[in-house]
Amino acid sequence: MRSRSAQSKTLIGVAIIVIVILAAAAFMMRGGEETQTTTTQTTPQTQATRTTEAPGAAKEETQATTTTPAQTPEETQTQAPSERVVVVGTTDKITELDPANAYDFFTWEVLSNVMAGLVTYDPDTGEIVGDLATEWKAEENGKVWIFKLRTDAKFADGTPCTAKDVVRSIERVMQIQGDPSWLVTEFVDKVEAVDDYTVKFTLKQPTGYFLSVVATVPYFPVHPNYPQDKIVADATWGGCGPYMIKEWVRDQKLVLVPNPYYYGEKPKNDKVIIRFFSDANSMRLALENGEIDVAWRTLTPQDITNLQQKGYNVVEVPGLFIRYVVVKTDAGPTSDKLVRQALAAAIDRQEIAIRVFKGTVEPLYSMVPAGMWSHVDVFKTKYGDGNIELAKQLLAQAGYSEDNKLKVELWYTPTHYGDTEDELAAVLKEQWERTGMIEVEIKSSEWAQYVKQLGDGQFMLSLLGWYPDYLDPDNYLTPFLKSTANSWTGTGYANPTVDDLLTKAQVATDQAEREKYYIQVQEILAEDVPFIPLVQGKLYIVTQPDFKGLKVSPLMFLIYSSLEP
Amino acid sequence: MAGLARYLLLRALLIIPTVLILYTLVFVIMRVIPGDPVQAALGTRYVPPEQLELLRERHGLNDPLYVQYFEYLAGVVRFDFGESLVIEGRKIADDIKDRFPATLELTIASFIVSVGIGMATGILAAVRRGSKLDTAMRVYSIVAYTLFIPWLGSILIMIFSLWLGLLPTHGRLDPRISLEHKTGLYVLDAILTQNWVALKDALAHLVLPALTLGIVLSGAYTRLVRANLSEALVSDFVRAYRARGVRERRILLHALRNSLIPVVTMMGLQMAILLGGAVLTETTFSWPGMGSYLLEKVEARDYTAVQGVVVFFSFMVGLISLIVDAIYALIDPRIRY
Numbered sequence: 044m045r046s047r048s049a050q051s052k053t054l055i056g057v058a059i060i061v062i063v064i065l066a067a068a069a070f071m072m073r074g075g076e077e078t079q080t081t082t083t084q085t086t087p088q089t090q091a092t093r094t095t096e097a098p099g100a101a102k103e104e105t106q107a108t109t110t111t112p113a114q115t116p117e118e119t120q121t122q123a124p125s126e127r128v129v130v131v132g133t134t135d136k137i138t139e140l141d142p143a144n145a146y147d148f149f150t151w152e153v154l155s156n157v158m159a160g161l162v163t164y165d166p167d168t169g170e171i172v173g174d175l176a177t178e179w180k181a182e183e184n185g186k187v188w189i190f191k192l193r194t195d196a197k198f199a200d201g202t203p204c205t206a207k208d209v210v211r212s213i214e215r216v217m218q219i220q221g222d223p224s225w226l227v228t229e230f231v232d233k234v235e236a237v238d239d240y241t242v243k244f245t246l247k248q249p250t251g252y253f254l255s256v257v258a259t260v261p262y263f264p265v266h267p268n269y270p271q272d273k274i275v276a277d278a279t280w281g282g283c284g285p286y287m288i289k290e291w292v293r294d295q296k297l298v299l300v301p302n303p304y305y306y307g308e309k310p311k312n313d314k315v316i317i318r319f320f321s322d323a324n325s326m327r328l329a330l331e332n333g334e335i336d337v338a339w340r341t342l343t344p345q346d347i348t349n350l351q352q353k354g355y356n357v358v359e360v361p362g363l364f365i366r367y368v369v370v371k372t373d374a375g376p377t378s379d380k381l382v383r384q385a386l387a388a389a390i391d392r393q394e395i396a397i398r399v400f401k402g403t404v405e406p407l408y409s410m411v412p413a414g415m416w417s418h419v420d421v422f423k424t425k426y427g428d429g430n431i432e433l434a435k436q437l438l439a440q441a442g443y444s445e446d447n448k449l450k451v452e453l454w455y456t457p458t459h460y461g462d463t464e465d466e467l468a469a470v471l472k473e474q475w476e477r478t479g480m481i482e483v484e485i486k487s488s489e490w491a492q493y494v495k496q497l498g499d500g501q502f503m504l505s506l507l508g509w510y511p512d513y514l515d516p517d518n519y520l521t522p523f524l525k526s527t528a529n530s531w532t533g534t535g536y537a538n539p540t541v542d543d544l545l546t547k548a549q550v551a552t553d554q555a556e557r558e559k560y561y562i563q564v565q566e567i568l569a570e571d572v573p574f575i576p577l578v579q580g581k582l583y584i585v586t587q588p589d590f591k592g593l594k595v596s597p598l599m600f601l602i603y604s605s606l607e608p
Numbered sequence: 609m610a611g612l613a614r615y616l617l618l619r620a621l622l623i624i625p626t627v628l629i630l631y632t633l634v635f636v637i638m639r640v641i642p643g644d645p646v647q648a649a650l651g652t653r654y655v656p657p658e659q660l661e662l663l664r665e666r667h668g669l670n671d672p673l674y675v676q677y678f679e680y681l682a683g684v685v686r687f688d689f690g691e692s693l694v695i696e697g698r699k700i701a702d703d704i705k706d707r708f709p710a711t712l713e714l715t716i717a718s719f720i721v722s723v724g725i726g727m728a729t730g731i732l733a734a735v736r737r738g739s740k741l742d743t744a745m746r747v748y749s750i751v752a753y754t755l756f757i758p759w760l761g762s763i764l765i766m767i768f769s770l771w772l773g774l775l776p777t778h779g780r781l782d783p784r785i786s787l788e789h790k791t792g793l794y795v796l797d798a799i800l801t802q803n804w805v806a807l808k809d810a811l812a813h814l815v816l817p818a819l820t821l822g823i824v825l826s827g828a829y830t831r832l833v834r835a836n837l838s839e840a841l842v843s844d845f846v847r848a849y850r851a852r853g854v855r856e857r858r859i860l861l862h863a864l865r866n867s868l869i870p871v872v873t874m875m876g877l878q879m880a881i882l883l884g885g886a887v888l889t890e891t892t893f894s895w896p897g898m899g900s901y902l903l904e905k906v907e908a909r910d911y912t913a914v915q916g917v918v919v920f921f922s923f924m925v926g927l928i929s930l931i932v933d934a935i936y937a938l939i940d941p942r943i944r945y
Binding site: 128130136138139141144146189220222224225240273274275276277288292293294295296300316318319320321324325326328329331332415440458488489490492493494498530 | 618642644647648650657659662664666692694695696697698703706762765769770771777778779780782783784788866890891892893894895896900901903904907908909
């Protein structure tokens with residue numbers, strides 16, 4: 044048997060070895076700079092690229108380093124004292140920094156700040172204006188669209204952005220067939236560069252709202268480094284927008300600096316840093332501790348109220364997110380239109396907004412959100428709010444009574460839309476049962492299962508939400524009401540008149556004419572009730588009390604270039 | 609020593625079936641739970657049916673189950689845990705490479721705190737057994753052990769960040785500071801690159817999470833050290849030392865060495881658990897480690913990521929258990945190889 048002192052030495056020795064092994068393992072796993080997602084750009088001219096198997100054309104020009112050659116040793120550790128830096132906090136995540144596959148709110152916001160499209164939305168008027176394109180025209184009744192590009196647009200390394208880049212990028216989206224590629228493939232048959240600064244789109248069919256579609260991220264030209272056939276999740280080459288990506292550490296920080304070659308107005312800051320938080324509480328504490336300037340999506344309603352009381356600047360942004368009930372129209376008791384109308388009449392949206400969402404949402408009376416052109420409060424006009432008497436009359440006409448109650452099932456999914464979902468279901472049940480003629484059974488299933496059941500048409504009534512892909516009434520109506528596009532909702536709704544009106548609205552190029560069709564569609568929606576709109580979301584941005592320059596695009600994206608530290 | 613080597617080799621080989629069993633379990637569970645992973649990852653975003661089919665094809669979800677099983681296994685052998693279902697083109701192995709060092713750093717720091725506090729309080733309690741100090745230490749151990757991490761974390765943030773303004777609330781490094789990442793362990797990176805601004809900041813960021821986790825874990829050490837040391841202090845050899853007039857401090861040291869064996873065993877087990885990621889601590893402090901990663905991926909329904917992480921965890925737990933067994937075998941001669 045060994046002595047105790049020998050034992051203790053062995054113990055210490057082994058403990059040290061364990062720590063050294065683990066440290067070495069971590070070191071080896073990092074594999075030096077080659078396998079890091081931390082990417083940094085050196086100078087605009089010699090754009091550094093992430094080096095993980097940069098495929099195809101993606102040849103790195105310099106090794107990724109963390110400092111710029113021009114920086115002094117002092118600057119390598121902290122930013123220059125005069126730098127105007129804005130730190131924005133979010134609980135959102137970035138998925139892929141690649142327009143070919145990014146299909147979520149926050150990544151689209153970031154890409155909208157580092158890239159530019161042919162057209163964009165004017166943040167003040169909400170109208171579509173030229174961005175890379177200076178002029179455009181529709182030919183053959185909206186089947187052919189020709190865009191003239193500006194000649195001074197350049198990527199962050201000084202490479203000119205031409206019609207070829209636009210065509211290459213859009214063809215790339217079509218070839219990769221990523222999640223949002225349908226926004227291109229459903230519309231575009233062919234895209235070609237007529238000359239260096241002219242792009243011609245030939246569509247599959249005339250599309251009146253094509254400009255709204257072209258304003259979406261999949262149409263943004265990307266730097267030639269993006270490989271033509273592969274999605275690069277951590278690409279930092281960017282496009283020709285106001286910013287370029289200087290540093291990207293997944294789920295930790297994204298550092299943006301102005302693109303020196305940007306053709307538009309120079310940003311009002313020298314650097315924007317996005318910080319990623321795991322929950323709303325840590326983001327709130329970081330704001331209170333002065334670690335971030337702006338707290339963006341998403342603080343809790345309680346945090347927002349508290350911060351406002353403490354003197355922080357709270358800005359309300361009208362939301363495009365809508366919540367609604369999907370109603371099954373082709374089977375069961377809800378296949379009776381009178382029943383669907385009664386359900387719509389009994390709902391009190393004001394009560395839902397206050398009781399469930401604490402006033403952070405607005406009541407919604409159409410599938411097209413309030414504030415968007417063509418919106419009409421059709422459900423309010425037809426049924427009012429919480430109209431129990433009308434609901435009773437309609438139910439009586441359908442053959443139901445207090446002795447012979449209508450039995451319905453309401454489905455919800457517990458976590459996907461936040462903690463309020465069970466309460467929303469409970470309040471709806473309460474409102475419907477106020478008629479004394481409806482008996483509601485609430486059921487729930489987890490999101491993965493829920494989506495499948497929904498598509499299979501297994502739900503009589505179910506709760507769902509929608510955020511638009513492009514800013515046009517079409518995106519709030521066609522996916523729901525057009526019989527060829529709404530199978531995913533499981534409603535089974537098909538109305539040839541609606542199909543016809545939606546097709547006409549898609550083809551027409553005159554907004555007044557389209558508006559007329561969309562109003563008609565909304566009126567039929569309120570009559571047929573395959574969906575019952577409930578509420579429209581609002582977003583909140585909280586900033587330090589003296590912070591200026593908050594500007595949000597009509598798509599609700601924060602415009603980084605206007606932020607003033 | 610040949611016996612020990614053989615024993616360790618056998619133990620190392622045992623990791624393989626452990627990982628295999630766990631992988632098989634995860635693989636089966638992932639495939640029997642209802643719902644379509646691709647559709648679940650997409651949510652309500654509209655994607656035409658033919659494209660959904662393409663996505664399933666791309667992720668190999670249309671292949672027969674046995675093909676999926678063995679293809680993934682072949683990847684795991686090459687440290688390839690597949691690609692994320694939610695973040696296209698992003699390798700799970702890259703995520704682990706990014707996240708694991710954060711967990712390792714927090715593990716080491718909180719380990720030092722917990723062992724430090726646990727040993728100190730345990731020794732105090734054992735030496736003054738039956739005194740008020742002993743009672744206080746015992747109460748401490750129970751309170752520390754039962755503390756809810758997000759609560760303690762929030763209290764510490766409130767005191768040290770919001771009131772005193774001494775420490776940052778979350779994260780690993782001020783985003784304004786640049787740091788060259790050599791190992792992913794920020795403190796070590798800062799020392800290696802002589803970036804003293806980053807070192808100070810990284811340490812400041814480490815204090816609260818390490819303290820929170822360390823305090824909670826220290827409770828168990830307090831009890832364990834107290835119990836074992838108390839026992840050792842009344843054992844025959846201590847009485848013999850006393851009879852020979854050996855100084856109390858020296859006696860205490862001997863007794864402590866004797867009582868450390870179970871403590872070391874617990875250290876190893878705790879390290880294995882910590883390396884799996886301290887979910888609550890990481891979430892409270894937005895610490896980008898493995899625990900918060902797993903939680904995010906479960907929430908995002910990124911099935912392949914969850915699968916990859918669980919397989920990685922099983923490796924880690926197997927490895928740490930091996931090391932613990934090795935230590936145990938070295939220090940306890942009663943272990944037969």
